[in-house]
Amino acid sequence: xxxxxxxxxxxxxxxxxxxxxxxxxxxxxxxxxxxxxxxxxxxxxxxxxxxxxxxxxxxxxxxxxxxxxxxxxxxxxxxxxxxxxxxxxxxxxxxxxxxxxxxxxxxxxxxxxxxxxxxxxxxxxxxxxxxxxxxxxxxxxxxxxxxxxxxxxxxxxxxxxxxxxxxxxxxxxxxxxxxxxxxxxxxxxxxxxxxxxxxxxxxxxxxxxxxxxxxxxxxxxxxxxxxxxxxxxxxxxxxxxxxxxxxxxxxxxxxxxxxxxxxxxxxxxxxxxxxx
Numbered sequence: 001x002x003x004x005x006x007x008x009x010x011x012x013x014x015x016x017x018x019x020x021x022x023x024x025x026x027x028x029x030x031x032x033x034x035x036x037x038x039x040x041x042x043x044x045x046x047x048x049x050x051x052x053x054x055x056x057x058x059x060x061x062x063x064x065x066x067x068x069x070x071x072x073x074x075x076x077x078x079x080x081x082x083x084x085x086x087x088x089x090x091x092x093x094x095x096x097x098x099x100x101x102x103x104x105x106x107x108x109x110x111x112x113x114x115x116x117x118x119x120x121x122x123x124x125x126x127x128x129x130x131x132x133x134x135x136x137x138x139x140x141x142x143x144x145x146x147x148x149x150x151x152x153x154x155x156x157x158x159x160x161x162x163x164x165x166x167x168x169x170x171x172x173x174x175x176x177x178x179x180x181x182x183x184x185x186x187x188x189x190x191x192x193x194x195x196x197x198x199x200x201x202x203x204x205x206x207x208x209x210x211x212x213x214x215x216x217x218x219x220x221x222x223x224x225x226x227x228x229x230x231x232x233x234x235x236x237x238x239x240x241x242x243x244x245x246x247x248x249x250x251x252x253x254x255x256x257x258x259x260x261x262x263x264x265x266x267x268x269x270x271x272x273x274x275x276x
Contacts, residue, residue: 005048009215012082013043017245018272019078019091023101025265027094030103033255034072037179037212037240038146044218045144046079049226054084057111063141064114064130068123069148069177070104071257077101077110085112121154123147124174128164131172131233142171149178152196158203161233165204168231174200176235177212179242181253200235212238246271 017039024030046052050063067076074094081088086100093099100109104118115126127145134141151157164172176196197209206228210217218238225234242256243249246268260268 006215006219009043009048009219012047013040013215014245014272014275015082016043016075016078018269019082020074021246021260021265021268021272023074023077023091023094024259026092027096028259029095030074030259031071031257032074032246032260033181033242033249033252033257034069034148034177034179035075036244036246036249037242038069038072038075038177039244040213040215040218040240041146041175041177041238042075042079044215044222046083048219049222050144051141052083052112054080054112057085061139061141064127064143066115066123066127066130066143066145067105067117068126068145069120069151070117073101073103073105076105076113080110080112083112086110120148120151121156123151124157124160124164127172127174128160128167128169128233131164131169132167134171135167135169140171142173143169144173144175146175146177149176149180149196152176152199161200161203161205164233169233170206170229170231173225173234173236174205176237177240178237179240181242181251181256197235197237200237204232205235206230206232207235207237209237209239212240213244 017036020035021032024032052062053059081091094101095103105113105116107113107116117123123145127143131143197207200207208221210221221236241250243252249255
């Protein structure tokens with residue numbers, strides 16, 4: 001991939017971070033930490049990799065995206081708005097009554113949402129079903145699923161992984177936002193790194209582990225797997241930092257689901273504008 005285009009993606013990721021944080025600030029509600037850690041992955045998918053038509057959200061041959069960790073929907077809403085699925089003014093309505101932008105993605109309200117999510121652990125199951133449907137219908141679309149490392153403790157994730165391997169769903173790609181911070185109300189330290197790459201590999205996936213904030217690594221890995229039809233589903237474990245890009249949010253569990261005040265928002269915008 002051309003260096004210039006990668007740099008453009010980095011700038012796009014910056015805009016997504018700023019947009020998502022502004023939404024949360026204006027709503028005084030939402031989940032900034034995980035939105036910021038997932039920003040580079042979402043950017044690479046929507047602005048480089050996925051074959052979609054914002055003007056035709058239900059196009060049958062579109063690639064599908066499932067945000068299994070649905071609480072970080074501000075980063076997805078930012079991508080959808082900047083991609084042209086709906087007017088950017090709608091972003092100001094996050095979590096408001098009757099808004100299409102609820103606290104978790106709602107496929108019945110918001111254009112561009114392929115499945116309603118929020119119950120952690122269910123995304124890969126939905127992705128496997130979509131990928132299997134594509135195989136049986138003879139369609140070429142791919143299915144991308146973004147899960148959190150915490151929800152990989154759910155048994156359903158691995159039951160779905162077994163099904164994906166059994167049915168040779170090489171048209172499904174699972175991204176893991178491996179930021180190593182759990183929201184259990186007691187964790188004040190970064191959790192020990194799980195080698196989720198090895199676990200997916202043991203189940204039969206073609207698995208990778210990369211820097212989830214390196215646009216070069218993300219796009220290079222996507223380039224590598226794009227044409228792979230080897231009968232194996234794909235897993236890309238992305239080592240990330242919760243709250244990435246905002247000095248006082250990085251690796252701080254409290255910023256899982258807390259909105260910044262006026263002064264914090266000002267500092268955060270300055271941090272993001274300045275770059276990593």
